[in-house]
Amino acid sequence: MGHVDGNAIAGSLAEIFPFDVTAAVGRCAHCGSTGMIGDAMVYFAATGTIVRCANCDEVLAVLVETPSRIWLSLSGVRGLTLPT
Amino acid sequence: MSDPPPAAARTAWRVGTVIEARPETSSARRIVLDIPDWPGNDAGQHLDVRLTAPDGYQAQRSYSIASAGLGSRVELAVDELPEGEVSPFLVEDLQLGDRLEVHGPLGGYFIWMPQSVTHDARPVQLIAGGSGIVPFLAMVRAHAAIADPTPFRLLYAVREQSDVFYLQELLQLALSGLKLDFVYSGTAPRDWPVPAGRITKEALAGLAIPASEKPRVFICGSTGFVELVAGWLIELGHAAADIRTERFGGT
Numbered sequence: 001m002g003h004v005d006g007n008a009i010a011g012s013l014a015e016i017f018p019f020d021v022t023a024a025v026g027r028c029a030h031c032g033s034t035g036m037i038g039d040a041m042v043y044f045a046a047t048g049t050i051v052r053c054a055n056c057d058e059v060l061a062v063l064v065e066t067p068s069r070i071w072l073s074l075s076g077v078r079g080l081t082l083p084t
Numbered sequence: 085m086s087d088p089p090p091a092a093a094r095t096a097w098r099v100g101t102v103i104e105a106r107p108e109t110s111s112a113r114r115i116v117l118d119i120p121d122w123p124g125n126d127a128g129q130h131l132d133v134r135l136t137a138p139d140g141y142q143a144q145r146s147y148s149i150a151s152a153g154l155g156s157r158v159e160l161a162v163d164e165l166p167e168g169e170v171s172p173f174l175v176e177d178l179q180l181g182d183r184l185e186v187h188g189p190l191g192g193y194f195i196w197m198p199q200s201v202t203h204d205a206r207p208v209q210l211i212a213g214g215s216g217i218v219p220f221l222a223m224v225r226a227h228a229a230i231a232d233p234t235p236f237r238l239l240y241a242v243r244e245q246s247d248v249f250y251l252q253e254l255l256q257l258a259l260s261g262l263k264l265d266f267v268y269s270g271t272a273p274r275d276w277p278v279p280a281g282r283i284t285k286e287a288l289a290g291l292a293i294p295a296s297e298k299p300r301v302f303i304c305g306s307t308g309f310v311e312l313v314a315g316w317l318i319e320l321g322h323a324a325a326d327i328r329t330e331r332f333g334g335t
Contacts, residue, residue, distance in 0.1 A: 002307035004331040008146060010190040011132040014095045023192030038193025044333060067142075083192075 006040035009049060012063055016070060019082055029078040031056035037080075051076075094123035095190060097134075100158060102182045109247050112163040112215060113175040117184060118156050127152035127226040128195035128219040128302070131160075131188030135170055145170040148218040148304070148330070149189065150250075152226040158186075161249050163215035194302065194330045196223040198232045206300055207235035209293045211313055213305020214242055217249045219330065220304065224257055237263040237299075239291050241283050241309065243270035265291045285316040295321035300328075307331040 006022050013021040022038040033055040040060055041052045048064035053076065060076035100117030108114045125131075129152075134144045145168075151159040164175035178184070199205060210220045217240055227236050242248050245268070258264040267287055272280040278287075293299040301322060303310050310331045317327055 002331070002333070004307065004333050005194075005329055007130075007191050007193045007330055008333070010130070010193075011144075011146060011187050014187070014190060020095075020190075020192040036193055038191070038328070 003041040003043045003052070006037040006042055006051065008042050008044075009051065009063065010038075012049065012065060012070070016072060021080070023083060025081040026060065026077045027079045028053040028056060028058065028060060029076045030058035032078075095188060096121075097185060097187050098122065100184050100186050102178055102180050102184065103157075105178060105180060108161050108249050109163075111175070111247075112161060112249065113178075114150075115160045115162060115174060115178065117158045117160070117186070119158050119186065120156050122156045122158055123189070124154035125149055125152060125158070125189035125222075126192070126195040126197065127222040129189040129191050129222075130194075130219070131158070131186045131190055133170060133174070134185040134187065135173060136185070143169040144187075146190070146332075148222070150218050150221040150225075152222040153229070161215070161218050161221070194219060194304070194328055196226065196302070198226070198230055199234050200230075200232070204300070205234065206298050207237065207293050209299040209301045210236065210238045211288075211292065211301065211303045211305075212238070212240045212242075213303075213309035213313070214247065215249065216304035216306070216309070216330070216332065217242075218304075220302070221250055221253075223302070224254075224262055228257055228260060228262070235263070235293075236261070237265070237293050239265045239267065239288075241267040241269060241305070244268055244280075245271075245273050267291070283313070285319070288313060288316050289320055292317070292320075295323075298323075298326065300326050302328050302330075304330040305332070307333070 010022045027034045039054050043050045051061040062073045064071040098119050100119035103118045104116035130146050130148045132146050136142050147160050150161050162174045164171045267283045268280045269282045303313050310329045
């Protein structure tokens with residue numbers, strides 16, 4: 001299945017963060033490139049949502065939502081810069 | 085536009101009531117919601133719609149908003165995906181007066197802000213594939229409503245004229261400054277100067293603002309369309325940082 005843009009998880013992330021993460025700039029922990037989260041590649045799977053770096057394709061984040069909780073890993077993001 | 089509160093503070097689950105619904109094309113429907121506590125939205129933002137079945141099963145999908153600005157009136161244009169979980173209900177079953185759970189406004193990435201806010205005078209190129217036109221409707225409407233001086237050009241790739249969303253309104257906007265181009269992949273209108281066919285790199289080069297003018301580019305459509313067009317734009321000399329994309333998945 002193809003991917004969509006980071007923009008597509010704005011709703012899920014808005015359940016967690018009090019700011020719009022898709023407009024934030026993140027640094028990839030794998031390749032060191034920076035980009036807006038909206039530029040990242042998002043893959044929806046039955047088990048969860050995987051966010052990959054648009055530059056190196058490595059995993060930036062994994063999001064799993066169930067009726068009772070949300071689990072988020074940001075293991076591939078080294079720092080986020082937010083517009084204030 | 086006055087300073088709106090920060091986007092995040094404005095995002096919430098809300099309930100909207102359907103106040104208008106009419107066919108947009110043979111497979112799409114224009115739906116207007118009245119959402120009393122809607123804080124307004126930027127041009128290009130989207131919202132999530134959540135449907136809950138009597139047994140508690142929930143399905144949620146994102147839809148671009150065709151309207152922008154303040155007010156409780158929020159307009160969507162939804163294309164029915166035959167295999168979809170949410171769009172068939174919205175296009176075929178949703179009735180006037182029905183209430184809908186929506187989460188929004190969402191997304192600060194794929195938005196257009198007026199030059200008075202960004203102080204960015206570079207031209208803007210919008211490229212839509214099929215129902216990817218919806219966020220651009222919000223942008224061209226907002227642009228026209230405040231008479232923003234930014235040059236706008238819209239390239240709309242579509243199968244045939246009967247599939248065009250908002251045709252009359254787009255033609256009207258084209259009379260007042262919007263540069264509007266169509267590429268027909270299936271059947272071109274009678275007397276159309278070029279034969280119908282899928283968009284090519286050469287057609288794109290001829291119909292988009294050239295890289296030398298350093299336009300900000302927004303592309304919205306299916307994943308395949310967006311990949312193709314964004315790749316060609318890079319080859320034509322556009323900077324990746326000037327290109328923002330919104331791909332939609334298939335369900």
